[in-house]
Amino acid sequence: MPLATPFLAGPSAIAVAMLFASRQPERLGTWVVALVAAWIFTTTILMLSPLLSRLLGPHALSACERLMGMVLTVIAVQMFLDGVLLLVATMRG
Numbered sequence: 001m002p003l004a005t006p007f008l009a010g011p012s013a014i015a016v017a018m019l020f021a022s023r024q025p026e027r028l029g030t031w032v033v034a035l036v037a038a039w040i041f042t043t044t045i046l047m048l049s050p051l052l053s054r055l056l057g058p059h060a061l062s063a064c065e066r067l068m069g070m071v072l073t074v075i076a077v078q079m080f081l082d083g084v085l086l087l088v089a090t091m092r093g
Contacts, residue, residue, distance in 0.1 A: 013038075 013035060020031045045052075053061060 017031050017035045021028045024031075056064070
């Protein structure tokens, strides 16, 4: 959990909101509402995690952990392949 906290509520989330606001300043209110809604949703899920843990049980939690691990691996491989393709394209000129 401590590793995920900066991603959810830290500088990166604020930086993304600032980036969106700089690109579309007329939608600043929309970006702020979306960020606050995401924070509220995340806080609610985190506060209810003991209840969700009891409801799902150890087998479902293990399945969710494995699924999220696979999703993270797929994202990492895709990012790696995108980087390799960009490197090859850059080297070709």
